[in-house]
């Protein structure tokens with residue numbers, strides 16, 4: 001909608017639509033993928049079988065991690081299309097609000113600055129402010145990692161733990177995101193921008209967030225299966241949390257909040273026990289300067 005409103009010709013493909021991928025991809029300048037993580041590798045492989053100009057830019061909006069490889073979506077697109085520019089689009093972008101034409105901002109990040117600038121121009125408008133950023137990994141991880149913290153935030157609100165608890169959770173959640181991101185090779189500053197803190201604030205505070213909803217429903221006593229069955233759309237944080245735990249163990253990264261969300265999703269502990277585990281951890285300095 002945003003690109004079309006700016007006068008661009010837009011074609012949409014979904015596996016349930018009537019248009020074939022081949023027809024939709026003919027002569028395109030930009031391919032934007034907003035497919036759930038679970039379908040990214042498969043769809044990227046399908047796209048590979050059709051002819052594309054070497055100038056075609058790939059834009060990825062998916063916020064997730066590949067369970068097999070722990071790769072991010074942009075890493076998957078870049079591996080399959082090594083000679084094309086790949087741009088990550090991520091920010092505090094609850095789609096229902098954007099559809100209502102409420103103001104929002106986002107980030108487009110790429111190792112190729114001119115590609116990010118092309119995408120910035122395509123989507124920018126008086127209702128959608130687009131910033132460029134040179135750290136695609138950090139931008140992508142911000143949008144991905146915050147989903148796990150958003151599940152925890154939903155639990156926090158579902159248990160009515162109060163504003164102090166929520167502030168503590170979100171702040172320590174950001175510290176955890178920075179720690180994981182740094183280990184992965186992302187820049188610290190990126191996590192304090194729109195795609196990190198910005199998206200964290202949006203999703204941890206809005207019932208429009210599916211990830212927040214998962215936490216909220218779990219706190220209300222619903223099972224994960226029941227919650228996901230009734231959820232409209234994908235809650236990527238559920239899969240991300242599992243992949244993240246695997247990677248954190250391999251790399252020996254401290255991820256206390258992610259660990260409690262993981263155990264809760266596995267049905268190993270109750271929301272109340274997860275809270276106690278976090279509050280009763282060994283006391284320590286806020287930062288290791």
Ligand SMILES: NC(=O)C1=CN([C@@H]2O[C@H](COP(=O)(O)OP(=O)(O)OC[C@H]3O[C@@H](n4cnc5c(N)ncnc54)[C@H](OP(=O)(O)O)[C@@H]3O)[C@@H](O)[C@H]2O)C=CC1
Pocket residue numbers: 014015016034035036037038039040042043060061062063064089090091092093094095106143232233234236
């Ligand atoms: N970059 C950003 O700022 C934002 C990014 N997101 C991210 O975008 C992604 C999609 O979110 P959203 O649209 O809300 O999620 P939805 O669950 O509403 O839609 C997911 C889409 O992916 C499709 N899909 C799922 N699996 C496959 C597959 N195997 N092959 C082909 N298509 C598939 C679905 O098709 P079908 O309907 O046929 O199942 C559907 O069209 C998520 O990763 C989400 O985190 C979300 C909000 C903002």
Ligand SMILES: O=C(CO)COP(=O)(O)O
Pocket residue numbers: 063091092093094095143147150199202203208209210211212234235236
């Ligand atoms: O990422 C989002 C907003 O930026 C959407 O959040 P949910 O996937 O939790 O709905």
